[in-house]
Amino acid sequence: MEEMKQLIAETEETLAPYFKYIEEVAYENQEKVLNAFHAVKATENDLQGTTGYGYDDLGRDHLEAIYAHAFKAEDAIVRPQIISGTHAITIALQSVLKYGDELLYITGNPYDTLLEVIGINGNGIESLREHGVSYDKVDLKEGDIDIQAVFKQIKPQTKVIAIQRSKGYDQRPSIKLDLIEQAIQQIKAQYPDIIIFVDNCYGEFVEKREPIECGADLIAGSLIKNPGGGLAKIGGYIAGEKSLVERCGYRLTAPGIGKEAGASLNSLQEMYQGFFLAPHVVSQSLKGALFTSLLLEKMDMRTAPRYDVDRTDLIQTVSFDTKEQMILFCQSIQQASPINAHFSPEPAYMPGYEDDVIMAAGTFVQGSSIELSADGPIRSPYEVYVQGGLTYEHVKLAVTRAAQKLKTQQLV
Ligand SMILES: *Cc1c(COP(=O)(O)O)cnc(C)c1O
Numbered sequence: 001m002e003e004m005k006q007l008i009a010e011t012e013e014t015l016a017p018y019f020k021y022i023e024e025v026a027y028e029n030q031e032k033v034l035n036a037f038h039a040v041k042a043t044e045n046d047l048q049g050t051t052g053y054g055y056d057d058l059g060r061d062h063l064e065a066i067y068a069h070a071f072k073a074e075d076a077i078v079r080p081q082i083i084s085g086t087h088a089i090t091i092a093l094q095s096v097l098k099y100g101d102e103l104l105y106i107t108g109n110p111y112d113t114l115l116e117v118i119g120i121n122g123n124g125i126e127s128l129r130e131h132g133v134s135y136d137k138v139d140l141k142e143g144d145i146d147i148q149a150v151f152k153q154i155k156p157q158t159k160v161i162a163i164q165r166s167k168g169y170d171q172r173p174s175i176k177l178d179l180i181e182q183a184i185q186q187i188k189a190q191y192p193d194i195i196i197f198v199d200n201c202y203g204e205f206v207e208k209r210e211p212i213e214c215g216a217d218l219i220a221g222s223l224i225k226n227p228g229g230g231l232a233k234i235g236g237y238i239a240g241e242k243s244l245v246e247r248c249g250y251r252l253t254a255p256g257i258g259k260e261a262g263a264s265l266n267s268l269q270e271m272y273q274g275f276f277l278a279p280h281v282v283s284q285s286l287k288g289a290l291f292t293s294l295l296l297e298k299m300d301m302r303t304a305p306r307y308d309v310d311r312t313d314l315i316q317t318v319s320f321d322t323k324e325q326m327i328l329f330c331q332s333i334q335q336a337s338p339i340n341a342h343f344s345p346e347p348a349y350m351p352g353y354e355d356d357v358i359m360a361a362g363t364f365v366q367g368s369s370i371e372l373s374a375d376g377p378i379r380s381p382y383e384v385y386v387q388g389g390l391t392y393e394h395v396k397l398a399v400t401r402a403a404q405k406l407k408t409q410q411l412v
Contacts (some may be wrong), residue, residue: 008396011298018290018307022290026283033066040065045059046059047059049264053263059272072212073219074242075245076240084236086114088220088222088237089117091252096247097131100132101133102155102159103134104137104150105137107140108164111168111169115354119135138153147187158191159195160194160195164198166199166201166314169353171381176311185215197220198220199220201225202369203226205226207311212240218244220236221237222237223235223237223271224370229275229277229278231271232275282370284389285387288394289387292316293306294307301320303316304319316385319383320384323382328409334362334374337361338362339362339364343362353377358376359374360373361374374386374387
């Protein structure tokens with residue numbers, strides 16, 4: 001225990017200057033969000049929801065304007081009817097890709113759940129492929145977008161180029177916005193009509209900019225990750241160029257209706273407040289990720305990224321030698337959760353994922369990964385993705401206990 005205390009003290013001392021930078025980013029993003037609230041003139045009435053068809057739902061419309069303003073987009077859709085990040089991305093891709101078009105991913109394999117959306121895995125039902133949309137990908141090269149390979153891969157029918165900012169459940173690094181910007185500039189210089197879509201999941205408010213500012217046409221993400229600030233109980237967003245967002249509205253509801261309808265019920269207050277808190281909550285998660293990275297590194301575990309590397313998302317990978325270590329680590333995180341701490345997660349099948357997955361999360365919002373969670377597919381090299389944390393203190397407690405447990409059971 002004494003030894004652990006010493007390790008923690010050293011860890012936090014090393015991290016102090018990095019924490020300062022995280023606070024600086026949070027400050028700028030907080031100002032950006034506050035300015036968006038002011039530009040839209042958010043009122044107390046906006047926090048009330050509507051019922052039924054949800055026509056003239058000013059609170060919903062103003063929230064969408066706030067998202068658009070903060071993300072420097074022409075328009076946005078932010079809805080409780082979008083059930084997840086996968087759903088938001090699916091709406092975006094289905095809206096812009098039609099029969100005969102090609103989707104080209106330039107950051108390697110897409111996130112697991114999108115494989116079925118595209119039609120790479122699964123039964124193909126209602127996939128892009130079933131609708132006549134073809135797919136290709138370009139792998140990363142030394143952690144960056146391989147622009148030469150991208151140019152070779154672009155075909156006359158390449159309609160959308162997709163970029164995934166966060167590594168998700170992959171061994172590749174996440175892609176920082178300056179690299180995304182360089183790639184977009186080069187693509188747009190030669191192919192101005194190709195639509196650039198960015199899967200922004202886990203990326204919001206980690207850097208000082210967002211992908212639209214770097215040239216993306218359309219972005220999407222989940223409100224039970226970063227931009228929901230831990231308060232939103234459901235929802236996804238899409239933001240970008242006006243005509244594209246309009247299409248997404250038609251796809252979400254119905255042609256002709258689009259963004260005009262869709263009751264917000266009781267979801268608005270927490271979506272507004274969550275977005276307001278998001279820059280700070282993201283900073284707490286980031287500090288937790290750095291702590292996880294350095295503490296476990298000091299205990300001879302393999303983690304990525306390192307604490308001193310610039311980040312663009314919340315995900316901290318911890319790799320274990322064995323399945324047993326991986327499972328024990330996840331179970332320890334669960335035991336340090338506020339909710340369901342007395343339950344123990346086991347690896348199991350999850351819809352949308354190829355391998356069994358273990359998910360440790362005792363969260364207030366089911367599956368929320370802006371709250372502390374640890375999960376990963378049970379496949380070599382036994383990588384656990386640790387992300388989120390509403391407060392730094394909670395992450396520190398949970399990871400310290402998990403590390404202690406591995407030590408006590410002599411698994412490290
Ligand atoms: C989480 C995530 C998704 C999917 O979001 P869900 O809300 O889990 O459906 C897609 N892409 C990336 C990079 C993600 O991290």
